[in-house]
Amino acid sequence: MTAHFLPPGIEVFERGWLSANNIFHFGENDASLVDSGYCAHQDLTIGLVRNAMQKHRLLKLNKMVNTHLHSDHCGGNAALVESFHCEVYIPAAEAIAVKNWDSTLLSYDNLGQECPQFPYQGVLVPGEEILLGRYFWKILAAPGHDPHSVMLYQADHRILISADALWEEGFGVIFPELWGEAGFEEVAQTLDLIEALPVNLVIPGHGAPFVDVSKSLASARSRLDYLASDPDRNARHGAKVLLKYRLLEWRSRDLAQVNEWIVKTPALMSAAKLLNMNIDEFTQWLPKALVKSGAAKIENKTLVDLG
Ligand SMILES: [Zn+2]
Incomplete structure (x- = not known):
């Protein structure tokens, strides 16, 4: 249904709430996956990637890229690395936490979740670009739901991979506020950043891709007002x-x-x-x-x- 809006070289595997969407990018020089779902669903994630690779006659998955390190977005990393020997790219601010697999810095203990340990080879630095499939994507900081989350923006096609910073209806839980850190203001700033971009299509972390960005921004802002006011x-x-x-x-x-x-x-x-x-x-x-x-x-x- 939504494939119609996507330029060649991008496929969205729409998942559910336990596993975030996987976005598959392929071109002549690169095949990459953005976000890997939850560990309990890792076999399905591997199957989806394998099918796509066969369909497009690809021999190698180069990169596994995570918008943020919540367990529904990177729980399949370890299994994907084992199956495809891909490199893992994570938000730069998480490098030390992942390198030491520091359970205090990573969110899993704090949120009562599980995520198999994985290695990383590259980092996503806000302001820089990364090649995914056949297009370059700009890395944007998107704090709020998670302080280190990033979004990915493709300027020629005006596509935003928004992770949990913007869904068609609302956004991911503003977790930092649960333990007394700031989050409301960060969400507002991230929404402002999205509004300033020309965007024709949003691929969210959960739910179907959508095109009416102003409507989603309006409903996200009213949700934010409701939460922040109490x-x-x-x-x-x-x-x-x-x-x-x-x-x-x-x-x-x-x-x-x-x-x-x-x-x-x-x-x-x-x-x-x-x-x-x-x-x-x-x-x-x-x-x-x-x-x-x-x-x-x-x-x-x-x-x-x-x-
Ligand atoms: Zn999340």
Whole structure:
């Protein structure tokens, strides 16, 4: 459906919420993939890449490029490196964290997620360009959802790979605000940066590519106003998203085990503090909040995902 808007040499593998979209770029001198999905889906990711390579008679995947290092965007890196011997490119600000696989600097422990360790060979420096397939893409800093996230912009075709900085409806959770770091202002600045670019097509981290950028910017800004005017809203939303993400993989989980995970996930404990709830209140509240929003149900003391 959306292929119609894409110039030759770019294919979007639209995924879901647990795995971010994969964007496949191919040309005479390069084949690269942007973002690799979640580790539980790595076999599917490898299959999608392999199919595309066969279809276009490509012998080599040169680069695996990550917009940011959340587990839904780079969870397939390790498996892709093993299968295709590709080089990995990460945002420059994450280099030390990845080199040392520093669990304090990387987000996985903090967000209660999993990501297999991977090596990297190159870094993405905002302001520089990178060849993906047959086009050069400008690397743009896009803090807010994640302080080190980048977007990729192709000026000739006016295409923006926006990661989680802009979706058709909204943007990724403003995580830094959950633990007392700045995020609202950064999101506003990133939206301003997007508005200043001529963009005909946005390829987001989740959801289908879209063309009505002003409409999406307007809805993102009204969402940002709503969240920033009462940071409790951002904390409640972020906590629900983190549990829902985990539940997407679990499908169903005994409530006692859910609570165990909540208590040992630092970002959730920070959210509880922000919301002035003690641990008991918070572990009582969070699964019920997910049920109330229609994303899960509780059956026989088990939390069950509703898709
Ligand atoms: Zn993300």
